Amino acid sequence: PVTKGFFSFFNPQYISPTLMMVQANLDSFNAPDKSQEQAIYTVNTNGSNLTKLTGAKEARHFNGALSNNKKFLAYLRGRAQFNTIPGLVIMSMDGKQAPIEINIDRNKSDMVWGKGDKYLYVSTPSNGGTVIQRIDPLTKQVTVMGSLNEGISSFDIKEDKIAFVKVSVESPYEVYVGDAAMKNVKVITELNSSWLKNKKMEITTMNNYLDKVF
Numbered sequence: 001p002v003t004k005g006f007f008s009f010f011n012p013q014y015i016s017p018t019l020m021m022v023q024a025n026l027d028s029f030n031a032p033d034k035s036q037e038q039a040i041y042t043v044n045t046n047g048s049n050l051t052k053l054t055g056a057k058e059a060r061h062f063n064g065a066l067s068n069n070k071k072f073l074a075y076l077r078g079r080a081q082f083n084t085i086p087g088l089v090i091m092s093m094d095g096k097q098a099p100i101e102i103n104i105d106r107n108k109s110d111m112v113w114g115k116g117d118k119y120l121y122v123s124t125p126s127n128g129g130t131v132i133q134r135i136d137p138l139t140k141q142v143t144v145m146g147s148l149n150e151g152i153s154s155f156d157i158k159e160d161k162i163a164f165v166k167v168s169v170e171s172p173y174e175v176y177v178g179d180a181a182m183k184n185v186k187v188i189t190e191l192n193s194s195w196l197k198n199k200k201m202e203i204t205t206m207n208n209y210l211d212k213v214f
Contacts, residue, residue, distance in 0.1 A: 002047050013066050014092070018045050021073070023052065023062055036080035038062045040073070054091060065111040065120070066093075072137070074111050074120050075206075088122065090137050102135055104142060112157045114180050121145070121180075123152055129167070132182070145182045169203060171196065180201075 002020065003009045010025040020043055027035035039055025040062070053076065055061045063086075071093055078086030088102040106124040112122055126144070129151035134143045146152065146166075150166040153173070155164035163177045164187075171193040176184030187193070202205040 001051075002043060002045060004047060007027040011062075011064060013064070015042065015066065015070050018042065019043075020045055020063060021066060023064060036060060038080075040075060051118050053093075054089075060086065063108070065113065066111045067204070068115075069117055072113075072117065074113070076108055088135075100137055100140065102134075102137075102140055104133060104143065110155060115160045119180075121155070123155065126206065132164070165212055166167045170201060 002012075003022065003028075007024055007026050007028075009022045009024045011021075013021045014150055016022055021040060022043055023038060025035055025038050027037055029035075033104055036176060037055075037058065041055075042051045043046060043050045044145040049054040053073070054077075056203070058080045060076070060080050061077050065074055066073055072088045072090055073093055074088065076086035077089050077097070078084050081166045084103065087140060088098050088104055088108055088200055090102065091097075091134050104122070106126065107124050108124055114134075118136070120137060122133050122135060123130055124133055127148040129149060130153065131150075132145040132152050132155060134142075134145055135141070149168075151167035153165045153167055157160060157163075157180055160180045161177065162180050162182060163175065166176050167172060167173055170195050173191055174187050174193055175189040175191075176185045176187050
């Protein structure tokens with residue numbers, strides 16, 4: 001086994017053939033369902049030299065995503081005992097560069113690095129759906145990909161191509177592929193659109209009403 005003890009380890013990723021990154025809660029004084037602290041560690045594949053990479057007391061450092069060249073780590077950081085939105089941090093694996101904090105005031109879930117690690121792609125809730133936001137670590141610029149009125153339930157990026165599942169009223173849960181900029185995409189499944197295409201769809205519209213007092 002790579003890990004030891006009565007602890008929970010998850011989100012393992014290879015840094016090299018002999019070194020891994022893992023996320024864990026190593027609090028031995030509290031029950032696992034009571035302790036909310038989490039940190040990110042490195043460990044050799046033979047189980048030796050478990051070392052904390054990033055973490056702090058009463059904090060959660062989690063959802064780590066290694067860059068393709070293994071030189072950078074994007075992760076979420078938040079307070080352990082409070083219901084707050086975790087911040088997004090990008091750190092260098094060698095510690096020679098100061099961590100970069102990205103300001104996104106939404107919860108973050110899936111995080112994937114693009115081709116050449118030029119951009120980091122993150123899924124966030126917005127306007128009742130879920131969108132992909134593209135982050136430039138150098139400028140900290142955040143760009144929303146796709147429409148705010150549609151939902152991206154999961155996605156993955158390989159080189160300059162993206163595959164994702166999109167949810168919309170007209171075509172729920174279909175798989176799309178396209179360029180990483182999401183400018184030219186096409187649907188590759190007909191899981192629901194085939195039987196919905198001859199149906200009459202009623203789209204709910206939003207209206208504003210003003211009460212007047214006479």
